[in-house]
Amino acid sequence: MLLGVIADDFTGAGDIANTLAKGLPGQGGLAVTQYFGIPSSPAAAAVEAGVISLKTRSAPIGEAIAQALAALEWLQTQGCVQYVFKYCSTFDSTPEGNIGPVGEAIAGALGVKGVIACPAFPTVGRTVHQGHLFVHDRLLSESSMRHHPLTPMPDPDIRRWLARQTNDPVGLVTVATVRAGSAAVRDALDVAAGGGQTLVICDAAVDEDLVTLGTAAAGMPFLTGGSGIAIGLPANFIRSGLARGGVSHFSGVDGPEAILAGSCSTATRQQIAIHAKNHPVLALDVDAIMAGRLGVAEILDFVTGHHGQAPLVYSSDDPSDVEELQRRYGREKLARTLDGLFADTARELVKNGVRRLVVAGGETSGAVAQALGLGALDIGPEIDPGVPILAGPNRDIALALKSGNFGAPDFFEKALKFLKGDVTHERR
Ligand SMILES: Nc1ncnc2c1ncn2[C@@H]1O[C@H](COP(=O)(O)OP(=O)(O)OP(=O)(O)O)[C@@H](O)[C@H]1O
Numbered sequence: 219m220l221l222g223v224i225a226d227d228f229t230g231a232g233d234i235a236n237t238l239a240k241g242l243p244g245q246g247g248l249a250v251t252q253y254f255g256i257p258s259s260p261a262a263a264a265v266e267a268g269v270i271s272l273k274t275r276s277a278p279i280g281e282a283i284a285q286a287l288a289a290l291e292w293l294q295t296q297g298c299v300q301y302v303f304k305y306c307s308t309f310d311s312t313p314e315g316n317i318g319p320v321g322e323a324i325a326g327a328l329g330v331k332g333v334i335a336c337p338a339f340p341t342v343g344r345t346v347h348q349g350h351l352f353v354h355d356r357l358l359s360e361s362s363m364r365h366h367p368l369t370p371m372p373d374p375d376i377r378r379w380l381a382r383q384t385n386d387p388v389g390l391v392t393v394a395t396v397r398a399g400s401a402a403v404r405d406a407l408d409v410a411a412g413g414g415q416t417l418v419i420c421d422a423a424v425d426e427d428l429v430t431l432g433t434a435a436a437g438m439p440f441l442t443g444g445s446g447i448a449i450g451l452p453a454n455f456i457r458s459g460l461a462r463g464g465v466s467h468f469s470g471v472d473g474p475e476a477i478l479a480g481s482c483s484t485a486t487r488q489q490i491a492i493h494a495k496n497h498p499v500l501a502l503d504v505d506a507i508m509a510g511r512l513g514v515a516e517i518l519d520f521v522t523g524h525h526g527q528a529p530l531v532y533s534s535d536d537p538s539d540v541e542e543l544q545r546r547y548g549r550e551k552l553a554r555t556l557d558g559l560f561a562d563t564a565r566e567l568v569k570n571g572v573r574r575l576v577v578a579g580g581e582t583s584g585a586v587a588q589a590l591g592l593g594a595l596d597i598g599p600e601i602d603p604g605v606p607i608l609a610g611p612n613r614d615i616a617l618a619l620k621s622g623n624f625g626a627p628d629f630f631e632k633a634l635k636f637l638k639g640d641v642t643h644e645r646r
């Protein structure tokens with residue numbers, strides 16, 4: 219294993235795994251495996267990049283650091299020469315959040331300063347300019363992230379935001395330096411390190427900026443960011459002869475299918491509305507669930523009664539209804555109950571023969587992946603930006619775990635087709 223990634227949630231892990239497996243056009247990427255939690259046995263010999271999915275985005279600082287350092291230790295044992303800490307492209311955190319503390323803890327363990335911190339992912343509209351994060355043409359604080367239920371982001375100046383979480387001062391490498399090339403970036407990071415800055419926000423507005431940052435990071439032990447920060451990394455390993463690059467073919471998994479959506483994000487709700495036009499859907503009645511009148515058995519009946527028709531089950535609702543339900547039942551209790559229901563449902567579905575499973579939402583996907591005891595999955599071709607096919611080692615199951623705001627409007631139907639196979643992509 220050459221490259222080790224520690225990701226703070228499950229769908230975010232798939233996002234960066236996808237970037238690493240895809241690589242740059244014409245070169246291909248790395249052979250990537252996504253691990254669900256910290257593995258207890260060594261990686262397979264063919265794995266070039268290992269992505270460990272943690273569920274620490276909203277975890278208390280001490281717990282997040284402990285898990286990240288345990289993940290780092292396992293990756294070090296696999297022989298990695300470079301490490302990435304992956305967080306969200308919208309920098310999801312609070313002033314007491316753990317991006318800063320985890321970043322500084324890993325940097326401390328590796329003995330480095332002057333570490334790249336860049337959440338940019340231009341393909342989905344996340345860019346960083348003069349240290350300010352944009353979502354498409356709006357500052358982060360003017361996007362829907364301002365009202366995120368767990369990590370509201372009222373400050374688009376992520377250097378200032380991050381500084382509220384860190385011990386050391388936070389640096390900035392602006393677009394002028396990035397456009398001056400990778401040597402200029404390296405010099406700027408050296409200066410930052412000399413000045414005692416551990417994490418350094420780097421501007422990036424287009425993929426070429428991320429390639430420059432990636433090239434600058436060749437040989438550096440540690441960098442942090444969204445999935446975009448990984449765009450240029452496979453090329454470093456291919457250039458140095460450590461990795462081969464190339465293409466892969468995913469021949470697919472056939473069999474019964476199901477789609478589960480717990481995400482209430484705008485993109486997911488639009489995808490549900492579009493899917494509902496031509497497919498059977500079951501909107502979960504949250505009050506009935508909380509009263510114990512609706513559970514796994516009813517959902518199972520619905521899905522098995524509609525196999526072959528891409529059945530979709532969702533709890534997703536619009537923000538005002540979600541707020542009202544949270545007031546009625548308590549946010550934590552509600553989320554725990556719904557995540558638990560999706561997890562139990564997924565376990566039963568797979569037990570009853572489901573082989574293609576699509577899940578929408580980071581928390582929801584995390585709960586499902588844990589319930590299925592997935593262990594390790596190979597990364598197949600990209601379905602939509604940030605969402606790859608995940609394939610079981612014996613190709614007995616294929617999954618798509620989608621971040622809330624990712625995916626084209628017809629994502630659900632498209633994902634099931636991709637999981638069925640015969641997709642070739644420019645990767646190993
Ligand atoms: N109708 C609902 N009312 C209140 N909470 C809900 C409802 N439906 C789902 N939830 C909860 O909302 C949370 C949605 O989070 P999840 O991470 O799955 O989606 P997301 O935030 O859209 O995705 P991402 O984290 O990838 O951006 C889950 O914990 C889920 O249990």
Ligand SMILES: O=C(O)[C@@H](O)C(=O)CO
Pocket residue numbers: 227229230231233234305306307308339444445580604621622
């Ligand atoms: O970086 C992103 O936007 C995603 O990978 C993610 O983590 C969303 O939860």
